[in-house]
Structures are given as structure tokens and as C-alpha cells.
Amino acid sequence: MLALLMLNANEVVPKSVFLDELWGEDPPVSAHNTLQTYIFQIRKWLSRVLGIDPADVSNERLVTEPGGYRFCVPDQRQLDLGEFMFLAQEGEKEFASRNYADAVRLLNASLSLWSGHDTVEARPGGVLEAKFTHLRERRLRALEDRIEADLMLGRHRELLGELSSLAIEHPLHESLHGKLMISLARSGRVPDALKAYQRLRTSLVEELGLEPSEQLRSLQQAVLAEDPRVKADGEHELLELSTRSAG
Structure with a gap:
């Protein structure tokens, strides 16, 4: 419940959403009373953690609204999620402005907030799982932008381990x-770059019955032909085509 409230900070979360998350399509008769008990316990916890009076928690932090509850945060950046979103957006702005060093700094700062927050002890229900899926995709987008900014700065060798794992x-x-x-081609490992393409192609064909995109096939041909644009550091048309359009 607390995760739902925090992921929807400053928005009313309907009671029906809590019921669906906790019990699915078959809530018990006591569900509404149990929900109120959970809210009471969360308010007690917030009072202790924030060091404020329980009445202030009810009036200012975890507020009862018609049909639901709202977790109030004066500044979204007080939450790790809000700070992550802010830094990721700022990093993307710097990337769009081709300020790649600043983009790397901001995106790394945003990604550092993710440590320890990509898993939860309890298995989420459908509502939370949808939220987590969206956040994982958002994190991956920030990670891709940071990697691409590093590539623009000529850091291909430093990226090899990270990209291989990804x-x-x-x-x-x-x-x-x-x-x-x-990164492999720029590091003088053209055969390994071609093997990476072949592994992807095999996975796509076997699992989805699809061939790689036209952009990635073009990149494979450029690597095979040792096109000088592939090995050139910095920003160029082929890099933008292959990394921002494919996938």
C-alpha cells in the first residue's frame, strides 16, 4: 500500500485500486475494514519516521479523500523517484543540446538513485507491476542515453563490460x-562485433520469428566492410542511426 501511495504522490489513489492490488477480483468481506487498518498503521509509521503528530499526518501527509487516499509531498524531489525523474529529464535535455559530458553526469546521478529500488520483497499485484514495468522502462531509457553520451565522448572501451552484460x-x-x-568495432574487435550481431539475430529469429531491423542490418554491413564511420569517435550519422533508431 505504501508503495502505491508513494508512486502516486499528490494524487488520489481510489480505494478500489488498493482492493484490486491486495486481493484481486475476490476481496474478502472484511476488505474495507482491513484497508482502514492498514492506513492507520501507515499513518502511525509516518508519524514516527517524520517526527510529527499523528493528527498532522492525517491532515497533511496521508489524507483521506472522497473514495480514496492521497499521500502529500510538498516537493516531488523529496522522494527518490521524483529526484530520479528530475535528473533524468535534465540529462536528456543536455543530451539533446549535445552537452554530452553534462548529460553523462546528470544521467549517472539519476541512475545512482535506483540502487536497491529495482526489487521489492513482496510480490506486487497487477497495479504495482504495471507501475514497476513503466519505471523499469524509464530507467532503461536513461541508461541508454547515458551510454550513448559516453559513446559520443569516445569512451567505447570503458563501455565494453557494461554493454556485454546488458x-x-x-x-x-x-x-x-x-x-x-x-564499442567492439571501435576497440579493434570487429569479429566480436559481428558475433554480437549474430547472437541477436539468432535470438530474434528463434524467439520471435523476426529478422533484425534495417538499421541494425546496415550497421552489421558497415562493420563487415570496416566502414571508417563505424570506428570514428564522436558524433556521426551512422552512430545516431544505429543506436537511437534501432530497438
Whole structure:
């Protein structure tokens, strides 16, 4: 329940959402009373953690609204999630402005807030799982932008270990494989870059019955032909095509 409230800070979470998250389509007769008990316990915990009077918690922090409850936060950046979103957006702005060093700094700062927050002890229900899926995708987008900014700065060798792990973790993700191929080719490992492409192609064909995208096939041909654009550090058309359009 606390996770639902915090992920929807300053918004009313309907009681029906809590019931669905906790019990699915078959809530017990006592569900509403149990829900009120949980809210009472969360308010007690907030009072202790924040060091404020329980009445103030009810009036200012965890407020009862018609049909639901609202967790009030004066500044979203007081929460790790809010700070992550802010820093990721600022990093993306710097990337769009081609200020790659600042983009890396801000995106790394945003990603550092994720440590310890990508798993939960309790198995989430459908509502929370949808939220977590969205956040994982948002984190991956920030990670891709940070990696691409590093590539623009010529840090291909430093990225090899990270990209190799990510390619294993995301075996169907074309953009990550494209970045890995470029990093390998720029590090003088053209055969390994071609093997990375072949592993991706095999996974796509076997699991989805699909061939790699046109962009990634073009990158594979460029690597095979040792196109000088592949090995050139910094920003160029082929890098943008293969890493931002594929996947």
C-alpha cells in the first residue's frame, strides 16, 4: 500500500485500486475494514519516521479523500523517484543540446538513485507491476542515453563490460546490441562485433520469428566492410542511426 501511495504522490489513489492490488477480483468481506487498518498503521509509521503528530499526518501527509487516499509531498524531489525523474529529464535535455559530458553526469546521478529500488520483497499485484514495468522502462531509457553520451565522448572501451552484460540481460534489445557492436568495432574487435550481431539475430529469429531491423542490418554491413564511420569517435550519422533508431 505504501508503495502505491508513494508512486502516486499528490494524487488520489481510489480505494478500489488498493482492493484490486491486495486481493484481486475476490476481496474478502472484511476488505474495507482491513484497508482502514492498514492506513492507520501507515499513518502511525509516518508519524514516527517524520517526527510529527499523528493528527498532522492525517491532515497533511496521508489524507483521506472522497473514495480514496492521497499521500502529500510538498516537493516531488523529496522522494527518490521524483529526484530520479528530475535528473533524468535534465540529462536528456543536455543530451539533446549535445552537452554530452553534462548529460553523462546528470544521467549517472539519476541512475545512482535506483540502487536497491529495482526489487521489492513482496510480490506486487497487477497495479504495482504495471507501475514497476513503466519505471523499469524509464530507467532503461536513461541508461541508454547515458551510454550513448559516453559513446559520443569516445569512451567505447570503458563501455565494453557494461554493454556485454546488458546484451545478455536483454537478448532481444536491438539498441543495446547496436551500441555493443560499435564499442567492439571501435576497440579493434570487429569479429566480436559481428558475433554480437549474430547472437541477436539468432535470438530474434528463434524467439520471435523476426529478422533484425534495417538499421541494425546496415550497421552489421558497415562493420563487415570496416566502414571508417563505424570506428570514428564522436558524433556521426551512422552512430545516431544505429543506436537511437534501432530497438
